[in-house]
Amino acid sequence: MRLASLQRWMQAVVVHPGTTAEALRSREARAHLKPARLESVLLPSKTLSAAQRIAIYQEMYPLRMRDALASDYPGLEHFLGPRFWDFVTAYTKAHPSMGYTLNRLGDQVPAFLARQKALKPAGFLRDLARLELAITESFDSPQADLLSAEDLEAMAPARLGRARLLTAPSLRLVSLEWNAGAYLDTVRDEKHDHPRPRRSRSFTAVVRRNYSVYRFPLSEAAFLVLTDLQDGCSIASSVERAMGRRGSRRAAAEDFAGWFRTWTAEGVFSGIRRGRASAP
């Protein structure tokens, strides 16, 4: 068998989620080698048949995928319990690793869960996955110097309104419809006092400071202001838009000083791009 064909056959067997016999009989494997001809490619040893030998690789594959996904999604693993295995199998079949690192294996988990009907409560699981993905993305994001309160205060008020605050590369803003954040808080809780999934709207900022990832809650109005700033709006237009919204989305003028002070201390901003001075 030529090298390319051999590798395609072996990969088809190794990544197959069923038994080794099923893997050898799979359509992908049979395209290169009929199961009856296994020993024309692989030798048995004195102690193991050819099928038992390739089974060593086939059995290790799902363990490796499971470890990688559990590392990035501890909350999801905890909530699903034994069902996590089925999730890993289905997910890695739909989204196998295509890169040189396992760090990106779980990038499609929220989108994958959004398409699943069987795993419930679907909204809770999707929110939990979105939050956990935000945390891993923040963890691996590029390093940047952070804006200090002194940097902000040093800017002339006349220029401040037109300035654009650069948000830190680690900032992730997550709006949740379910209590996924509260659940994630308890995952390492030895008392196992985990909240039951329930609908609960909340807004969270995820940011990295001193190489550690933190989460802090936001009001809806603050969430929208930070979203505008992250999208590149100037401070003035963000404030203007926020004060023009209605209901819980609306910000009051007195909110901003406290918000900007807190966000700067939390490491939300990495710099400030100066605007032109306002006309007198």
Add this chain to the structure above:
Amino acid sequence: MTTPPQGNRFGFKDLGIGIGLRTVHYPHILSTWPKIDWFEVLSENYLDTGGRPAWVLDQVAERYPVALHGVSMSIGSTDPLNREHLRKLKALADRTKAHWVSDHLCWTGVLGRNTHDLLPMPYTEEALAHTIRRAKQVSEILERPLVLENPSSYVEFKGSSMPEWVFLARLAEEADCGLLLDVNNVYVSSFNHRFDPVKYIDAIPADRVVQYHLAGHTNKGTHIIDTHSDHAIDEVWDLYALSCRRTGLVATLYEWDDDIPAFDVVVAEARKAEAFRKAVSAPDRRGPAPRRPAMSAL
């Protein structure tokens, strides 16, 4: 008195005795800057992060010699080389002033997919020519000689026309590669495939060996799995002693990747290599006599 062999043909330094840089040991390393000769860094863990792992690596690379060791080059794959991966690998090697860059003689996937396993090559002329061509390309892209590690394996291909040690030696000579000789892998594969590990060691071009790996494994009775989860057994140390006599002093690293104990436990295991290294650097001094590993164990 016999003169111990001197160095490798690439001029890569004998870095002494090192261990792998592992996340669980970060707090200990950062708080104590322990006495250890060097660290081996798992390349892929540091290629795409700007967070704490990258910061820790920079701190370590400022204070210790490092070498990069990868698991996803897939040198034997029939897929095209991943040039983005190689470009990032070179940048990481430059940034950390890595002494060399190694990966495994294996393939990890095809059709764009990565199984993240070190899958074995068939030892055929076709596979050899293919791997030589790619190893040369990689060395050009990295602008340094590629160093390849012998794998541990659990299957043998009927189509193989040469033993692994011949394949590896020819690959190293024809692609001008360095070798990372994992003596535990030699032992594991010799058990699984019932060959003489000493014959393997004797066939390796000694002047191409730039690094050793030592590790523990898990013996399942019918076969051995290369788990890196334990102390090395005596037979592996014996192989190391035998090989050191051929290569002279070469950078040596102890791998412990599963059920990782405290930093000092890993270092203590690694430092067992010191006695064998002393025997090589001063053959007349009393040191552990090299023994031929008991073939009955296989």
